[in-house]
């Protein structure tokens with residue numbers, strides 16, 4: 001089976017798949033108490049399990065990083081949850097109907113796209129969401145790396161099994177860009193735009209990138225991995241020197257720390273809406289929204305592709321998401337893949 005963009009590095013650490021379970025309901029109950037004590041007896045009644053089982057689940061939540069006080073007299077009290085992408089937190093933030101209902105979480109992994117690919121090969125269902133707190137070998141487009149320090153960003157990969165031709169796959173990059181930009185617009189005061197093909201910018205600097213990888217079977221897609229990297233709480237000075245002029249984070253743009261888990265949930269939900277819309281109505285509504293969210297038309301650019309560089313003015317993108325570039329002679333060139341540099 002042909003695969004595109006492969007990487008055979010081994011996985012690190014143990015992964016686990018979360019379903020709705022007692023631990024999740026314990027967490028929900030403790031959250032509902034909003035910083036007040038809840039007695040073991042009440043929890044045991046509510047969750048239908050013994051007080052010993054409650055105690056075990058509270059220990060397990062502590063192991064995930066929650067700070068939970070316990071007292072034989074008063075019961076349990078959840079102190080403020082830290083901004084960690086803990087699986088139970090992710091699950092609680094998800095409002096999507098199908099996508100993300102199976103979560104694979106790693107504290108550290110080489111690349112969530114690589115892990116997602118392995119899971120897809122092993123038969124993971126459509127909608128499986130792979131999330132990591134940090135990546136040691138985060139992959140960007142065209143062989144670049146993606147800066148993924150622990151606890152500061154969102155690194156996720158969604159496994160999809162779309163029923164369309166491999167040639168349509170690049171459209172999913174644009175779809176993910178639309179969903180991501182719409183997720184960020186209510187949070188960021190500076191203008192959020194999309195830059196073809198896979199960048200989301202805030203205030204003109206890159207805040208997120210998308211990396212789609214597919215495996216094909218004759219003329220079908222066997223699986224597709226939609227990888228998203230979003231800079232959330234990274235201070236400007238923490239970015240590698242060479243990125244500082246071009247990169248930004250939500251915290252830099254808003255001036256304060258941003259809780260990641262809600263953004264993650266909002267993105268998955270919005271992505272699902274566009275993905276379903278694509279299935280029902282085709283690419284039209286996505287491309288229309290993409291055009292509204294991009295400010296590329298009319299800009300002078302240099303496009304770097306595997307065949308070399310081209311200069312021109314962006315005329316727009318066509319209905320299939322192909323970039324249209326007007327050269328000095330007025331001829332319009334169709335660019336299927338490449339990197340765009342504003343000049």
Ligand code: BTN
Pocket residue numbers: 110111112113114135137138139140141142144146154155156157198199208209210211227228229230
């Ligand atoms: C780019 O702009 O070049 C694409 C960056 C994509 C980065 C994300 S982070 C989660 C997922 N796992 C990876 O290894 N890469 C993508």
